[in-house]
Amino acid sequence: MNILCIGGGPAGLYFSLLMKQQNPAHQITVVERNRPYDTFGWGVVFSDQTLANLVNADAPTARAILQAFNHWDDIDVHFKGQVVSSGGHGFCGIGRKRLLNILQERCEQLGVNLVFETEVEDDQVLALQYDADLVIASDGLNSRIRSRYQSSFQPDIDTRKCRFIWLGTKKLFSAFSFAFEETPHGWFQAHAYQYDGDTATFIIETPEDVWLRAGLDKMSQSETLAFCENLFAKYLDGHALMSNAAHQRGSLSWIKFPRIICKNWVHTNTLNGKAVPVVLMGDAAHTAHFSIGSGTKLALEDAIELAASFAQHGSAAIADVLPAVLAAYQEIRSIEVLKIQSAARNSMEWFENVGRYTAMQAQQFAYSMLTRSQRLSHENLRVRDPGYVRSFEQWIAEHAYAHAGLPLPDTKSTIPPMLTPFKLRGVLLKNRIVVSPMAQYSAVDGLVGDYHLVHLGARAMGGAALVFAEMTCVSAEARITSACPGLYRPEHTQAWRRIVDFVHQHTDAKIGMQLGHAGAKGSTRPAHEGIDQPLAEGNWPLISASPQQYLPGISQTARAASRADLNQVLNDFVCATKAAALAGFDWLELHCAHGYLLSSFISPLTNQREDEYGGSLDNRCRFPLQVFKAIRAVWSADKPISVRISAHDWVAGGITPDHAVQIARLFKDAGADMIDCSSGQVSKQEQPVYGRMFQTPFADRIRNEAQIATIAVGSIFEADHANSIIAAGRADLCAIARPHLADPAWTLHEAAKLGFSEIAWPQQYLAGKQQLERNLQRERQINAANSALTPQQIAAKLLEG
Helix, strand or coil: CEEEEECCCHHHHHHHHHHHHHCCCCEEEEECCCCCCCCCCCEEEEEHHHHHHHHHHCHHHHHHHHHHCEEECCEEEEECCEEEEECCCCEEEEEHHHHHHHHHHHHHHHCCEEECCCCCCCHHHHHHHCCCCEEEECCCCCCHHHHHCHHHHCEEEEEEEEEEEEEEECCCCCCEEEEEEEECCEEEEEEEEECCCCCEEEEEEEEHHHHHHCCHHHCCHHHHHHHHHHHCHHHHCCCCEEECCCCCCCCCCCEEEEEEEECCCEEEEEECCEEEEEEECHHHCECCCHHHCCHHHHHHHHHHHHHHHHHHCCCCCHHHHHHHHHHHHHHHHHHHHHHHHHHHHHHHHHHHCHHHHCCCCHHHHHHHHHCCCCCCCHHHHHHHCHHHHHHHHHHHHHHHHHHHCCCCCCCCCCCCHHHCCEEECCEEECCCEEECCCCCCCCECCECCHHHHHHHHHHHCCCCCEEECCCEECCHHHCCECCCCECCCHHHHHHHHHHHHHHHHHCCCEEEEEEECCHHHCCECCHHHCCCCECCCCCCCCEECCCECCCCCCCCCEEECCHHHHHHHHHHHHHHHHHHHHHCCCEEEEEECCCCHHHHHHCCCCCCCCCCCCCCHHHHCHHHHHHHHHHHHHCCCCCCEEEEEECCCCCCCCCCHHHHHHHHHHHHHHCCCEEEEECCCCCCCCCCCCCCCCCHHHHHHHHHHCCCEEEEECCCCCHHHHHHHHHCCCCCEEEECHHHHHCCCHHHHHHHHCCCCCCCCCHHHHHHHHHHHHHHHHHHHHHHHHCCCCHHHHHHHHHCC
16 A cells, blocks of 8 residues: 655654554655754653553654653642642653654665655645545645645634633742642732653643733733743753744744534545545544643554554454444544543633632642643542541541531541532531432422432432432422422422421431423423323413514424413412422522523523513513512521522523623622522423543633522532532532432442441441441452553553563
């Protein structure tokens, strides 16, 4: 096969040497615009896991790279005059020039044709010149080839908020160092790491508005370097900062990072009657923010995967296998790249919004930074540095118990963050786990019964601190379905009282009531009979902020609520709140999410009113706020009220996370104690982006920008998630829904999996606790005995020979 690689960066060089190693008969040419052994940039970073991938792909290249690496395990976070260190991270730094030199040398050893100082004006002309069967477009971030065939590749380019500059210094760092400095203009941060014996990369980053206020857009090279050296003087110890662009005139280039992803990675040209695929690789296909150090990693792993796809197809005719090989390459790599980009997006957004977290103390700020991508979790950190996690857990526990007004217990081990107490108004929760409100469709005429007693009672005995009843409706017309519970008749109050009394008498959990009105989503069948499908008969009239049909052509049409309707709804909420107080509930939540009545006022997708309840966000929130203030006035001042909102409609023109922060502030000003951060279900046109803890960033933003306590909810399904969320200050409570359906004792079981035995179980179940803990201990011992070598051990063995 004749292969032409346009661009002599890591992707093109590594793919070329892997393919030449795979079959020396391949004729492979790499065309590069720069001179031989001449490249630009400072250092690049790999994790130990990436090194292990290189070892498996080509041991000689990996050996040369490993011998040139500067390896470290520690991360130092410098913040407000303190340094927080953690170890075991396993990073390697290497100069970009040295890396490319190694790859160039290996290509030459294997017989790859390297062509330098050649500007590619037309890839098709070059493909004809080399009679290419395959063209690899590895021409980097500003790929001409991607631009030429953009209608095929369909790139999505998102230029981000921060400005950053890539500098170097002769100051050496023993750890991967992050330094945060506040100026009158705003916060700046530096990412610094040593990559060879005498040089370190020093990246400085700040939001563009801070960069402009500091006047950096008008500074010369020397002024820029002086500004940066003065700002980070305490970390440089008198060493200068250096620029690769020092030979250029004018100001230094502060870059805005472009996040790039292409829908398609393959375009096919027909040249002299032959189909010649053009395949994107590396930065031409995708980018990942430098804060997780993955650009070069992704490029090398692209090369590994495409070469592996060819190897799997053996010696079949190239024309026959190319379509399958390239389809497999794109399918596998696009998924892996999206995973990395998701983590990189979280990391990038954390650094874009450092100011959001600067009210934190240094210990929690550092932990938040370490876990910013949501790929590195609490238990990952424990594996890497048990001492660091133990110390931080102790710090979290001390602050949590002090805030709750409790003495710190004397335990054999540190207390996991999710099991620390939390106090809001006069209600003390024993831990941070909440059983989320979950519709059960088991009430009769709004009346709950034995099913609800068993359902909620079992979960209250299962270790969670707060158990929420499902959304309970304030009138018969407010119900989602005819099987939904209510609080609008005296017998409803008595039935709920029976359940509340059981929880209080037999458990140490608290129980909360969520009040809501279905609005346009009411008068439907229970979900198991067809979710959101209207009743076949017996429908009741529906109201909403504006006329709407939730499922176009299917749902019953809701009319716009009149003034009289709104007065009645407000009175219904007040009456239901009084009933909840009589029933003895500890906590109240107002449901303003998911397209139900109050939510329909907040979202512009469902509110087209022209009166004082429509138009601006303040106006759209007016009626929900009136309802909130009315229930707050009749609810005990010693008991909290939380508000559930849809923090993202996932539809263009709908509520965004920016709006959610404003909504949270409005409810906070009205007296709300906590925001329960959900999203979606306002419009069937929504396009949510799912994933682990996918709604937690909304809770994070609201908690740390609006400065109000939050509940995180959504795909939180193991203790590791909850511990990471609580420890990082992304939320104050974690609501667990579906896992609690499968396991009423989820909290007790997750504590046992962590090896934390000092959690109270119902005394009737203590024998089960002991058996479970023995079984889990045995399982941990077996797993430890069977564990494979770590990437660090693999790399060490390779270096040993």
